[in-house]
Amino acid sequence: MKQPVMYIGTIGQSVWRSTDLGDSWKRASNGIFAEADIRAIAIDPGNSSVVFAGTENGLYRTADGAETWQLVDSEMNGLQIWDIEISEKNPNTIFVGTCPSDLFKSTDGGKTWICLDVELADECAGGAIIPRVTSIAIDPEDDQIVYAGIEIDGFRRSTDGGKNWETINEGLSSLDIHGISVIPGHPKKIIVATNNDVCRTDNLKYWTPLTVKDYLPWSYARAVFYCPNGGNRVYLGAGNGPPGNEGGIFYSVDLGDSWEQAELGMMSNSTIWNFAYNGNVDDLIVAYSVSGQIFRSMDHGNSWQKLTHEFGEVRALAIAS
Secondary structure, three states, rough: OOOOEEEEEOOOOOEEEEEEOOOEEEEEEOOOOOOOOOOOOEEEOOOOOOEEEEEEEEEEEEOOOOOOOOEEEOOOOEEEEEEEEEOOOOOOOOOEEEOOOEEEEEEOOOOOEEEEEOOOOOOOOOOOOOOOOEOOOEEEOOOOOOEHHHHHOOEEOOOOOOOEEEEEOOOOOOOOEEEEEEEEEOEEEEEEEOOOOOOEEOOOOOEEOOHHHHOOOEEEEEEEEOOOOOOEEEEEEOOOOOOOOOOEEEEEOOOOOOOOOOOOOOEEEOOEEEEEEOOOOOOOOEEEOOOEEEEEEOOOOOEEEEEEOOOOEEEEEEEEE
16 A cells, blocks of 8 residues: 655645655655745645745646645746645646735646635734735535635635635634634534634634633634534634643544543643644554644544654645655
8 A cells, every 4th residue: 555645844844745644754855945944835636746835936836746846837937936736626626825815726737827816815914924824715516615814814715716716804813814624414513713712603704702710721722624524523723822832632532522632641732733634544644843843644633643753843744645
């Protein structure tokens, strides 16, 4: 059986690759600046040798499993790439979010791109940070429906593949959106992580804050992940700030009404930043802290192991089957 390949994106150390489930890592950034900042990695679901990486200077692509990388020439040149999402149903459809905030789309596998017409804030109140598209989610049941979370500018939805967008912010605990998870069903539910809570909607009109501070030691939420093959759990990465100096993984079996803490054997060294999962790789979920620790579960999140290798700062991780 073919062994999964993991790719990790670091700040200042470019892309790394593991072919043994994270037990060892080697840099895989030939063609990308060796000290690049990588905030997003996405794998083509139709061809696992094709991987996209988002740098601080635009989008890169490899067609040989990260042996060599090439810059994807586009309007994104010179922009920070914060998220890359590829449609499972149609891998030629790719969405990219940038800083400053813009959304780009390709319908030919990344050969050509258009900047989508969506109203996004140019600056944040107080001017502390520049708005950026931190998260994009393509609806698993209808890839014409696309969701985007903007820091600090709230939530957007398109129902026509990105041609038109609506803002849905009523009831959000904060406009600082960090992560989005789509839970299929009737009604469909969307859960988002913000800087002070987790919020849920089942009507795409208004949000209900879930007051996770009643269950968690921290309310700074960075990532939400719904695992359809793992008991329908919703996983949450949280911590005491960005980057923070402590954090953990939590899970809910009732769509966020209550939460339990996953046993990591330790407290992570910073906020748990995100999760990686590939539905073609049985039982494997990987999570990471922003300050470089990696945690692996081989049983759909029932137990976790901290991996030996630590990085300085991690912002992206993806699993290829």
